[in-house]
Amino acid sequence: MxxxxxxxxxxxxxxxxxxxxxxxxxxxxxxxxxxxxxxxxxxxxxxxxxxxxxxxxxxxxxxxxxxxxxxxxxxxxxxxxxxxxxxxxxxxxxxxxxxxxxxxxxxxxxxxxxxxxxxxxxxxxxxxxxxxxxxxxxxxxxxxxxxxxxxxxxxxxxxxxxxxxxxxxxxxxxxxxxxxxxxxxxxxxxxxxxxxxxxxxxxxxxxxxxxxxxxxxxxxxxxxxxxxxxxxxxxxxxxxxxxxxxxxxxxxxxxxxxxxxxxxxxxxxxxxDTKPRGLKETFDEAVAVGNGPVVIADATDNPGGGAPSDSTTALREMLDRGLTNTAIAMIWDPVIVNIVMSTEVGAILDVRLGGKLGPMSGDPLDLQVEVVGIIPQMVQDFPQPGSEPIALPCGDAVALRCQGIDIIVNSLRGQVFTPQVFTNFGIDVRQKDILVVKSTQHFYAAFAPIASKILYMDAGGALQSDYPSLPYRHDHSHKYPWIEDPIVT
Ligand SMILES: [Zn+2]
Structure with a gap:
């Protein structure tokens, strides 16, 4: 054969x-x-x-x-x-x-x-x-x-x-x-x-x-x-x-x-059909949990669904709330990665981060950051129980710290699959209060064992799930949720 x-x-x-x-x-x-x-x-x-x-x-x-x-x-x-x-x-x-x-x-x-x-x-x-x-x-x-x-x-x-x-x-x-x-x-x-x-x-x-x-x-x-x-x-x-x-x-x-x-x-x-919840509501609940790490899926900016992965909305909220001892991954910003790659750990930089791909990415953030890690061609494992995990490339990746928040930025658009995107930089995820990950659900396999709670958040990103409100060109009016009882032929 x-x-x-x-x-x-x-x-x-x-x-x-x-x-x-x-x-x-x-x-x-x-x-x-x-x-x-x-x-x-x-x-x-x-x-x-x-x-x-x-x-x-x-x-x-x-x-x-x-x-x-x-x-x-x-x-x-x-x-x-x-x-x-x-x-x-x-x-x-x-x-x-x-x-x-x-x-x-x-x-x-x-x-x-x-x-x-x-x-x-x-x-x-x-x-x-x-x-x-x-x-x-x-x-x-x-x-x-x-x-x-x-x-x-x-x-x-x-x-x-x-x-x-x-x-x-x-x-x-x-x-x-x-x-x-x-x-x-x-x-x-x-x-x-x-x-x-x-x-x-x-x-x-x-x-x-x-x-x-x-x-x-x-x-x-x-x-x-x-x-x-x-x-x-x-x-x-x-x-x-x-x-x-x-x-x-x-x-x-x-x-x-x-x-x-x-x-x-x-x-x-x-x-x-599960829907992520709003930005404020999600962070209110995450803070109320009290023991970490609460894992928040930044679901509407998941690059695995075609979103840019450069939305700054969740990070802006973390900064505004003063949520120290937290971390977020991975913001896709190859320009910033390129700049940081030519510096070294400990460098202090002024960066204009994320928010570039479209209106749903929020505004770029002007931040002063400390470089806490640089990893050329970082890799993360996607668990496949019963088989070896699938090793996936993240491109060049850097860890930046700003106001007690660790921010992972990478050069190759891709969602978060495992805590390795943090631990590769020496970040102890179990000691963090909140981990925000740009993923809809693939993060779940490797994060669920360490999470005190998992929350799914709609931070206004590109993957909006109120489907009938989206500008579809084709007619889906006979399908749920456009109508309550789908017309099955
Ligand atoms: Zn899929």
Missing amino acids: KIFTSGLVTETNTFAPFPTGLKDFQIVRPIDVADGRPFTDWAAVMQVFREEAEARGWEFAFGLHAVAEPAGTTVRSAYETLRDEILVALQAAMPVDAVLLDLHGAMVAQGYDDCEEDIVSRVRDIVGPDVIIGIELDLHCHVLQSLVDTADVICIYKEYPHTDILDRAHDLVKLVAETHEGKINPTMALYNCQMVGMYLTPYEPMRSFVDDMFAAEGKDRVLSLSLAHCFPWGDVPHLGTKMLAITDGNIQQAANVAASFGKKFVAMRHEV
Whole structure:
């Protein structure tokens, strides 16, 4: 058996004012992983595919893996360049028995509302009807029926925070292998919940919903279940939550199971869509807790959702309140990082920090700061229980201290995954009263064990969650929360 693998991953926030260009992608090509060199950071799924292939005695072909931090609509030529490089590599690798793709599911490019559907349909054109196409998607995806029709197996992350990226890659390989061996005949069906929201899986009733999906898999010929949460800031016509079921050789059963779980999810709509709370209210509560560290998610300035990550609103509030013994990470300001990198620990600098990308970033802050740490090319680990953590780059990073607040500033836009963004600088997070992190939920996996309390804050950033108030171009008026009872067709 021979497999061809590739990945093209970004989540497009169609409201973001800065597009995603070719230079924004971290690209891994075959030369980068020649001679057994491992796939690292966001290409870790490729490493799973390769190790699985080696263990199963398969021939492994690899085209390209490209990942960009979520931002605005991808520039057409950037998407087409990367897509075509994958397709040319696939052509060269033919004949293959299966194609395994690591995609996001919410990638939009100029002229393409659904890049995943475009690329998979082109893959199908090349390989023909008999080659198995398996896809792994981020759960913040918008799955089209045509994608389900074109692919053979789709596995979607179940956890948010995404601590199961590598587990789902193993699931995908297993299903593709069993399909190739003729042990199973995957039949997929999709149920459209006609809902838009953000759902955090550690909390009830999401926790039980996810556990119920796990419990149903492997029984009664149910092969795999996935909830495609959707990405609310991706304004595509097919924006919305979908339930995907894969059964063994029975499309009607797949449709029934998808509808059963999907209807159950629609019934939970008021409980599952969590909203962050306001700035003042959040800090009032954090101060009232009394023992630290209280971890505050600066959720609406999460770069992982396409926000700039340079909002100063939370820091301004901390300064105004005189909240010493606190810390905030990571403000994206490559200009300031560049300046600080040429100084040294102990330097006192006047900086104009953050607030540059747009009106929702607040105003730049003119601060006198002490440099307390400089780390070139800092890395943080994203925990993946059961596997090695995924090591993710932060770019150059510096720690600045101002009025008792430690401020981590970095050069590569990216959200906070672990306390390492503080501890790498020698900051003792357990002794802090408040830690503010620019992340919606991925921080949760590594911060929950140390947090005295976790609060989700809307500091007026770009990722506003009153969806009907956002300037969508496409019509979502038949979906929840635009209407109370979504019109399910
Ligand atoms: Zn996601």
